[in-house]
Amino acid sequence: MSCVILDLDGTLLNTDGMFSEVLKTFLVKYGKEWDGREKHKIVGKTPLEEAAIIVEDYGLPCAKHEFVNEVYSMFSDHLCKVKALPGANRLIKHLSCHGVPMALASNSHRATIESKISYQHGWKESFSVIVGSDEVRTGKPSPDIFLEAAKRLNMEPSSSLVIEDSVYVIGSYSLEFLFALLLKDKDSYVRIGVVAGKAAGMEVVAVPSLPKQTHRYIAADEVINSLLDLRPEKWGLPPFQDWIEGTLPSEPWYIGGPVVKGLGRGSKVLGIPTANLSTEGYSDVLSEHPSGVYFGWAGLSTRGVYKMVMSIGWNPYFDNAEKTIEPWLLHEFDEDFYDEELHLVIVGYIRPEANFPSLETLIAKIHEDRKVAERALDLPLYSKYRDDPYLKITSSKGQ
Numbered sequence: 001m002s003c004v005i006l007d008l009d010g011t012l013l014n015t016d017g018m019f020s021e022v023l024k025t026f027l028v029k030y031g032k033e034w035d036g037r038e039k040h041k042i043v044g045k046t047p048l049e050e051a052a053i054i055v056e057d058y059g060l061p062c063a064k065h066e067f068v069n070e071v072y073s074m075f076s077d078h079l080c081k082v083k084a085l086p087g088a089n090r091l092i093k094h095l096s097c098h099g100v101p102m103a104l105a106s107n108s109h110r111a112t113i114e115s116k117i118s119y120q121h122g123w124k125e126s127f128s129v130i131v132g133s134d135e136v137r138t139g140k141p142s143p144d145i146f147l148e149a150a151k152r153l154n155m156e157p158s159s160s161l162v163i164e165d166s167v168y169v170i171g172s173y174s175l176e177f178l179f180a181l182l183l184k185d186k187d188s189y190v191r192i193g194v195v196a197g198k199a200a201g202m203e204v205v206a207v208p209s210l211p212k213q214t215h216r217y218i219a220a221d222e223v224i225n226s227l228l229d230l231r232p233e234k235w236g237l238p239p240f241q242d243w244i245e246g247t248l249p250s251e252p253w254y255i256g257g258p259v260v261k262g263l264g265r266g267s268k269v270l271g272i273p274t275a276n277l278s279t280e281g282y283s284d285v286l287s288e289h290p291s292g293v294y295f296g297w298a299g300l301s302t303r304g305v306y307k308m309v310m311s312i313g314w315n316p317y318f319d320n321a322e323k324t325i326e327p328w329l330l331h332e333f334d335e336d337f338y339d340e341e342l343h344l345v346i347v348g349y350i351r352p353e354a355n356f357p358s359l360e361t362l363i364a365k366i367h368e369d370r371k372v373a374e375r376a377l378d379l380p381l382y383s384k385y386r387d388d389p390y391l392k393i394t395s396s397k398g399q
Contacts, residue, residue, distance in 0.1 A: 001203060001235040002159040003101040005149045007193050008113060010165035010209035011227075012088040014287065015116070018081065022074045023054070032058050072112070080119050086290055087227025089120075090242070096126040098238040103129035103149035105162075107139045129153050140166070141192035143200035150200070157201040161235050163227075164220075165209035166193030194220045203235065225352030226290035247295065247376045248349040254390050255282060255325060256343035262326065270363055273333070274310075274326040275342055286312065286323055293350040295373035296382075298329050299391030301341035306331045308344060309373035316355035317362050328366075330374055345388045348376065 009015040024034040051064035051071070060067065095102055106113050110132035117123040129152040133139035136148050150160045197204040198219050206220035207227060217223045224230055228248060233239040242248065255277060262276035275298070279286060291313025298308035310327035314320040327344055350372055356362040376382055 001161040001237055003103065003150070003153050003155045003161070004095055004237070005103045005105050005146055005153075005160055005162045005197075005202070007162075007164045007166065008104055008106040008108065008116060010085075011163060011193075011207055012085060012092075013116060013120075014083050014085050018078050019075060022071060022078060026071050026074060027058065027060075030058070030060055032060070076115060079116055082116065082119065083288060084120055085227060086288070087230065090240075091227050091230060092123060092126050094232070094238070094240060096122075100237060101129075101153050101155065102127050103131065103153055105131045105145045105149045107133045107145070109134040140196040141199070143196050146197055146200040146202060150202070160200075160202045161237070162193075162197035162200075162202045162204045163207060163230070164193035164197055164204060165207050205230065205235075225292060228290065228292070228349055229352050244379070244381065245376050246350065246372045247382075249381060250346070250348055252296070252385055252388065253285065253289070253346050254344065255285060255346070256341070256390070257281075258339045259337055259342050261338060262324070269359070270366065272328055272363070272366055274328050275337070277325045277327065277342060277344075279323060279325055282325070286325075290352070291323065292352045293369050294346045295348055295350060295369075295376065296344060296346040297377070297386050297388065297391055298327055299343045299345075300329075300337060303333075303337070303340075305386055305391050307374055307377045309350070309369050310344070310346075311353060313353040316353060317359070328370065330370060343391050345385050345390055347382050347385050 006012060020034060027034050051067040054060070055062060055064050055067050092102070104113060104117070104127050108116070110130060113130055113132050114124070117127075129149050131145050131149045131152070133145065136142075136144035138144050146160070146162060147157060150157050153160075194204050194206050194217060203221045204219070206217040206223045207225075208217060208223065222234070231239070257277050259275045260278050262274060289312060291311075293309065293311050295307075295309045297305055299305045307330040308327050309330065310325065312325055313323060315324065315326075327342070350369055354365075356365065377386075
């Protein structure tokens with residue numbers, strides 16, 4: 001691949017959560033409550049398409065243009081709070097440093113795209129090309145946006161790699177059939193970016209922005225859990241050089257609270273006693289970090305500090321209904337410590353969560369994760385966090 005074309009919302013920026021908050025506020029004045037039931041319909045849509053869906057489904061007494069003007073005005077006021085998704089800054093900096101041409105191609109209007117990225121340091125300078133849906137004849141799922149981006153980059157579509165979060169199709173159909181279907185019925189099939197990229201004749205990596213939906217991405221050339229899992233060398237691009245002994249360092253982040261009873265499978269089913277934490281109060285933290293296996297240090301209020309490896313996510317083998325936080329303290333304890341205050345300092349990432357063909361292979365992988373974490377935490381890069389003050393306080397709230 002000679003260039004990379006990236007989607008923006010849901011791929012690089014965590015705008016989905018912010019948009020939901022704005023909609024909650026907007027709908028209150030009409031006596032309505034945003035419950036997220038239309039979220040799967042509007043992801044990847046143009047502003048007017050989003051407006052038409054919400055105005056109709058909620059029976060709002062306003063025109064779609066009025067909706068767009070008011071809601072996007074409110075949304076603009078919140079743009080400074082929108083955060084980059086995990087791995088976004090790392091990827092952009094990496095490609096930029098290696099001179100790989102990059103373009104942004106979004107169903108948002110050009111002015112909106114530029115407003116969104118203006119709050120992200122170094123982004124505007126990193127992209128040679130920006131294309132919005134108002135600059136082409138038809139937005140996604142038409143390939144027009146991607147073809148225009150490649151044209152402005154002076155690159156062939158076949159040498160362009162697209163990274164997208166949007167495709168939502170059902171069944172095993174040909175690309176031509178899917179594209180025709182999407183154009184015909186956008187309300188039912190709205191995860192459209194991957195199909196648009198393939199229709200443009202490009203290679204496409206999908207990064208699903210909705211959980212437990214990887215099976216919907218049949219048209220993509222590769223599906224990854226998050227940008228942290230992208231391996232550029234698979235596409236003929238310069239590899240990352242920041243993995244250290246099977247781990248990816250991160251800025252430390254913090255979770256804490258009393259140890260709660262889990263789903264009863266750690267010790268009994270897996271032979272691995274996890275010290276589960278409640279997700280209550282940590283929705284923002286969990287939305288900022290993709291599901292996967294992490295590691296760091298754990299502090300128990302009456303016992304000390306221990307090495308720790310943990311999973312955050314839905315545990316595909318067990319198909320959790322809710323996202324869970326399941327730390328494994330790497331120490332042999334003689335007794336349970338439910339309700340004891342537990343604080344975690346997470347310092348790095350090991351791998352995405354994955355499904356396994358058998359319980360035995362799952363258990364083997366968890367023990368492999370343990371070895372990776374134990375070895376890494378002896379490195380000065382990570383061992384210094386053992387003395388983090390957060391591990392020695394007893395407050396039930398994280399930082």
